[in-house]
Amino acid sequence: MKKLTVLFFFLIISYKSYSQKETYNWNFGYHAALSFKTADLEPIFVSGSQLSSWEGCATISDSDGNLLFYASGNNIWNKNNVVMENGSNLLGHSSATQSCVAFKSPSNPSQYYIFTVDAVESNRNGFNYSVVDITRNNGLGSVIQKNIKIHPKPIERLAVIPHANRRGYWVIVHLWESNEYLAYLVDANGVSSQPVVSQGTFRAKRPTGSVLKPSLDGTKIASAHSFAEVIELFDFNDFTGKMTLTHNLTHEYFKWPYGVEFSPDMKLLYASLMLNPCRLVQLDLTKQSESAIVSSMTILESRPVTFFHGSLQLGPNGKIYVARDGTNFLGVINNPNNLGLSCNYDGNGFKMPVSSGLGLPTFVQNFVLPSNVCPAKGNEVVNNWNFDEKEIDIDSDLNKVSESNLVDFLTPGSYIIYDKNPINVDDDCSHFNQSNNLIFFHTRIGNNILYKFKTNVKSGEEYALTFKFLSMYLKSYTNLEIFVNGKNIAEDFLIAELPCTMKTLEYPWISQIDGEAEIIFNYSSNDTDIFAIDEISFKPCSCPEIVFNEKKHEICFGGSIELEGLEDARFSHKWSPVLNIDNPNSSNPIVNPKVTTKYSVEITDMANGCQYSDSITVIVSPEKELKIFGSDFICIGDSIIIGVDSDEFVELEWSTGQKESNISISSPGLYEVIAIDENGCVYKGSKEVFVTERPEFSISGPLAVCFEEEFEISINQNFTNILWSDGQTTQKAKFKGPGTYSVKISVGESCFNEDSIKVTLKPDQEIEIAGESVICFGDNTILSIEGDFIKIEWNTGDTGNNITANKSGTYTVTAIDNNGCKFSGNKTLELFDPLNLSIESIDLGSFCISERVSINRVITPNNNQDVEVLNVYNKNSFDGLNISVYDELPYIIENGKLLSLKIDFIAKGKIGPFSDTLIIELGKPCPSVYKIPITGTIKDANSSIWLADTVVEAGTYICLPIYAKIDCDGYISGDIDYYIEIDLNKKVFLPEKAAHGNFRFEDLGNGFIRIYLDDIAYLKAGVNIINYICGRVLLSDSLNNIIDITHFNWDSDIPINISNGSIGINQCQFGIRHLDIIKRTGIRSIPNVANDDFTIEAVSSEIGVHQIELVDITGNLIQTLNFNRINKTDNDIFHFPISTANMKSGVVFLIYRTPWSSISEKVIIIK
Template identity: 25%
Template sequence: MRNSVLVFLLLLLISPLAARSQAEDNIWAFGFNVALDLNSGSPVELSGFMTAANEGTAAISDSDGNLLFYSAGQQAWNKDHELMPNGTGILGHSGSGTQSVVISKYPGSDSLYYLFTLENYENIPWSTIGYLRYNIIDMSLDGGLGDVITTEKNIVLDSFMGEKMVVVNDDGCGYWLVTYNYSENTYHSYRITEDGIAPPVISYGENPCGIIGEIKISPDRSKIVNAGDFESNIEIASFDVSTGEVSDFIVVNQVMPYGVGFSPNSEVLYINSEMSQLYQYDLTGYPDATTIAASEYTVSSSAGISTLRLATNGKIYSVNFNNTSIEVIHDPNELGADCDFEASALMLSSGSVWIGIGASIPVNENADITIGEIYDTLACYQDSMVLAAPLGYPVYVWDDGSSSFERTIYGSGTYWVRYGSVCIQTVDTYYIDMPDSNISVHNNDTVVCIGSVVDLIADDVEGYVYEWMPSEGIADPASPVTTIEATESRTVTLKVNYPGCDPFYRSFYMEVKEVPVVEMPASTTICLGKGHEVHPYIPGADEDYSYSWVPAAGVSDPSSKDVILSPELTTTYYLTVNSGAEDCDVVDSIRISVIPNSIDLVNNDTSLCSGISIPVSVEGHPLFTYYWAPEEGIADPHQANSSITPEASGWVTITASREGCDDMTDSFYIDLQPVPEVNAGPDDTICGGVPYQLFAGVIPDDYEFYTYEWTPSTFLSDGGVKNPWFTSYTASEELILEVRTPIGCSSRDTVLLTVVPKRSVLLNVTDTGYCPPGMVHLEASNADSYVWIPGTGLSDDSISNPVANPDESVEYMVIGYTEGCMDTQYVNVSVYPNASLYMPDSVKIYPGEAYEMDVASNASYYSWYPPEGLSDVNIANPWASPYVRTRYFVTATTEHGCTLTDSIDIVVDNGYVFEVPNAFVPGNGFSKNGIFRILKRGEVRLARFEVYDRWGVKVFETSDIEEGWDGRYDGKLSRWGCMYISLKGSLPTDRKFISRVM
């Protein structure tokens, strides 16, 4: 029986490998964002792929057909179509390389893969020498999405390689990578094993096949075909899968062959050419080249240039050049038309294709597995156990996928390990029986009521023997699940035994409680708000007893035995007593009757006029006695319902009493308001327009809340105050005063005011002023008599028209009296300052000169006369330039019109002043001696002014009498010493002068 099980296990290990050996090649990525899924047996279009290449792409999936990664030669994308972190910078073809990308598994590893790259024709041999490189991708990196190992990137294997390479299974557990050296026409076969990539096996071809075109190895790995595109050669040879050697070459000529494909039975060859021809050849005649060439059959003349790819469903697929259709050979094992070629088998809904359909993925699962040891072990009550395989082997695979030589297990079961080399492995089997000591009794220490039936519950596990101890009162002592009757406190123990192992024990303690006895005090009556102490008698009560009063409202502590009960209503209280076990309860009760402690005063706060009576009333329990206070004004202070005639404002209080209860009181306030006695004041005669204050009298006068209303209020300052002001110019008025309290207790009185009409004093002059020693005439009218205040500066202060001549500005008030009434007016009399004017009596000037008048004055306006020789006659300081002696008069006027006149004589001297300095300081232009010039006044004219140094050199000359010499010659200061001066000109007497001075 064990051997049968081992055979079954071995089948489980081997058969799934065979069943899914091709799933790694079921997702293709090629062209421009095109991908196909063949996991269902038929191609299904996928989206989201990132390839953008004419040819030269590859993709690989896991053993279940789930995409792992793909490449177009210079990048590596993960299954989420994102670039791997180190997936850029791969050195490969640049978008057009026939078979420039292939992928292979790394033998002996579940996570490592080779990515091989070649370069493309466009760069070979002009910018490169056709490198063959590899990269290693580790799918355990980047959280299981995979990444290119940094130290295993762009590793050069060989050079002078074209665009063609292919990977197939070797005769062991590895692979052959076969490439073609276009320079030497040699085949390079690299064996890929768990130890890495071996040096190439080199075989020399006999027919040049160049850089472009596919190279393929037949499914039975016996033949190899190389399409030489530009060379128009199809080289067919034998392939030795055990050595990687290529031999027995023949050639079939065809115009520009490109794509190569084998039928699944390896007997039919398909060639696609750049002339859009798809050919079929029968290879059963190999190695006779003539026979093979004669078997040529044209499958299609419009297939389009394309690589060919044998799918896991046994069909060969290709693309239609620069189109969106996929072509298929449905039965490639059949010759002639029976191969069933379909030109547009699948139309792509997105993306586009060029000439490449991607590289196939080989999977080698050729491990030789033998049956090893069988272990049968009983491990008593262990939580875990370590299983160990023999040491010293490179490969270990346990049934859970772990790869260490040992494994920790945590329970019973059948376990196996496969160990050895990649290709030769042994399977050992372990039957482990690990009985669990963690069987639990699900009863904790407990307290129960006497007579209760308690469930005993333990884990019911097959193969164990159970025994409950002691067995008294237990329904079935041998069952893991049973019951026990609680008759006394004791420890209950479960003995558990597994055959072949020592027993172990589980126990718990069961405490049994008696039903309690309660004696409750008698029911009673209390006043509301009072409490009643209750002390039930409970014999045998201890700390395990618990108590619960219901309802809890009004109970001092609902979980205590002794309590104070203070209900708001008559209540029956129930006490539940438990002795410490479930359902070990007894209930007793007590009734507490409650007398309410509230009264309801019917009266609210109120206001009354003095002398009014009102009823007083209270609602309350009839057992209470009542008392109204204060008694003054109460008809009967000891009745709940009575009446009151208050004598003053104040609180009225009702008190309800009962023995054993707190007194209850309530009160209301009576605002007693007086009925006022009013005197509006005596009748009177008043002056029109003069405010007159009314003074009213009210008794009692100490009440603060009177309101006053005078009517009519037309001439009153405020008709709502006690003592308003009355002002009327002509009309007499009878006024009514009504005085009220807030609730309307009121009375009224009248007063007559006779008004003497007002006569306003008329002032016949406005504010004015004068310049001293002047005066002002004042005049008032429309009154019988007058008084001027102040009297200062007035000719008479008691007449209507005095003359005012004050020394300084004054505001005068005039009072006019008519029939005992007066009126006032005001006028300002200003005294203005006189004009001042200061200037010289005379000044002298020479002909041609002008003098600016030097006037000091407080005036604002000026007038000069005569105007001849003046620059302006209306300003303070005009320029004067008369030809003859002239006296000028100026009149100055202040802003208030005060004036003053003065004069000045301008004397014109017809002589002249003409002087030449005898020395000066050269270069000191800021000094009066720093410029050598002619000093003159009057009309002196200059014809020439020349200066010579002592050697006779002219250092300065001018004809402008105002210009002088600064002592410089040619920009430099002249030396100190004697100078010669030459002058020529004329004087006012028309006398010419010529002078030379040294």
């Protein structure tokens, strides 16, 4: 059969299994690009991307993770960041939520489909596809088919799910103004023209719709509806392409749901909600009902903005990335399978040097994370797993054929265990005639149970089923099913290899029970098939248990022992610690520790990589120091005792022959002893004793010190063994305070001499107290002493270096320093008498509003001292009150003289009593502040404001007077500020100005205008005209029209009586004497493409406040312009430049509001 390989090689359509590396590169946003082709699959930023897209984009890589091309929906760029040949003007749109998606053609491995949809901004191009041949232009690719129409009315999103047979794809779109979803099959026959139609609940009322996202295994779909404020959940049948609605999720927070993404285990759903406040949420899909799912919502992040969180996309590393519009960060959900906040969301999870938009690349979702089979480390549970024994029987519903009756294998429904091709024993395929048995199957039409067996499993344990499949013919095998307790774990089984090709297949399974599991290999087909299987294995992923017995050994100090590991050669050993061990990698090393040591061993089963650990404790009898106690010296003529501690030994003997633990000696020499402990360990010791004379010395030091003073006492020569009475052992010793101090000089323990010295206490010393000797009444001074003292006592009871003194008298202090020396001192303090002034209060009397008065006052000190005046002022700065001094400050009031004050007062503010405080600040002789109350009363007053009734002819230019008077014991004269607001019918009178003051008016929008005026009234006794409102009288539909004073106030608290006036029109006069020609109100936009802006031109002759608003298609305010046209002579054409740099493509409305009308204009911005 190998000879057929060359003949048929070009006829084979190879099919490559899905892998995550097609998604290793992401291009999105504004020139952002990531690569996941790293050792730990954590992304890195890649510069050079030419894509600039607010939303939709797609990227595709090869099976090794190398970038092939990326697209925005309008253009395709190759791996060199250059627009691909014929790759421009695609009919997608970068503002579509999911503008495009790309995947390899099922019929040609060098070609790629790219599907596109249009955006809401244009919505005329529909659903199209193009084809890229990646082999052209030296691997840079070329678009060989472009913009082939599929359907005219999709909304701006799409999704792709592989077909269950893994030979094609389902491309799914949602129709505008419909609840229908269309699934188009793309396989070796191309793009199907007849889609599978499914229904949801909600119609896409606008051609936008947010994200359509399948789960990782393609069995579920989430559909976000932006304007319907709902998220639909569907089950998806990847055999039929049919979507079945399961849930409609709604909540008050679901304002414009946009991005959606399933967790890798498909138990959780994440969603971005884009209207203010913008939220990122998690929903628990394990809940059954819609209300329970929505109630499980966890808010991961909330921002008080609109358009912040955008698309969500699962990455090759199992993390979910979140687009954050207008920022340099992607959010990262680090543990998306974890419920609630434990999913570990980081809003600033990945930083970029460029800005993100709302979109992330759209992928075939199954590209992202393939199923991974765990490394099987447990013991094999399948008997005869490699079929080495031909005579074994298996549990199968096929008939077993023997080697002697090979012809029986030609009958479908047969199997044989054999090492040759049972159809052709001369087949030279390398897998035959190698003393390696395989199990060959010849299946019948229909269902075939090839092989089944049972084994015990543990709940929660992960298992790996592996086997080898040998293709016998040039065909694709797709019909093998492997059921574990009824669940098919090989749904994606596909073999499309050359004959004589052996392929290893792996499938994971996690047990949900403790007990027996049944594994069935089943083959179901509409035709007969011949193939072979070998090395069927079913192993747990966890390592098998090995039970170690704890071991302990005991040795004497200096001894050694052999440790015990596992003898089987497949186990490697690593012992620690490595100290005092002959070979740490041996299974049975020899150790000789000096102390009790716990030896740990790491054991690796080199057959499966499983690791184990054990420990063995070696107890070492401690090295007993056989120390002989006693002196090393004997004074001439003395004797001493030497010995050992006998409690730890059962037997001992001295070199003198004595067996007691203690012996007496009187002569010098070397004395030895041997001892044996209860474990039989032998110890030896020795001591050499010398003869010496008794030491002689003299002692010296001070005879008097302070109580805590440190000092030194010494002996006249140095000795080896010196011991002072406090334990010091040096020739010179330090002591503190008076007392008797002694020293002992020893040679050994038995030969010594002693002496002592007596030290007495020093008398007290004097100390100076610093500080003032004289102070002012009410003042104080700081008295202090200098020095570091451990104890201070003043006669005031204070205990610090400083005290505050404010009374006359004598102050004494006693202090003790660190040496215990005592110090004492005293100081006498004198006190000045207090100072009094002649005046205690000032009453200014009663005044009418605006009345002025000047009052003189004198202040005389009542003592015989000169007084320095530093400052004079009123505390509260009462409005209208001014206090001055005739003499220049600072001023000295000499003994017997006075200070003259002048008080100027204008009655202002509230009616009734008022008060303030006169502040006098004094300097020498004693700084002080004196406060003198000032009082007075502002009398009650009444005021009247009114407008006259006026009758004039229409068209007359007139000035309307404003009348006022204020009464307080007669009419008040003077100047006073005021503010007034007047409402009048804008059809009767058109105001143009006031005679004086700040004048303006506005249109109230209800047929009336309001005049605002603030000014100063210069009043004389009696009735006053305080201002005029000038303008033109119009023709009214009423004979008499009220002029309404809606608000008036003086800048003082004066009651006000208001009387309104009126304007009457002389109805007999129909002719208008004055006619103004005005321009028609209008607004338009003037484009300026070169400068990325446009100009708004507004035309209006209307007088008053004008406003222009820029509003987007959703009603959000972009910008507001306000301006006034005050007089009819003002310019009536206005121009405003508007920058579009920060605007996106779309429709903007200009709304122009004038005093008399409101108009709008639509502007389309194309970026």
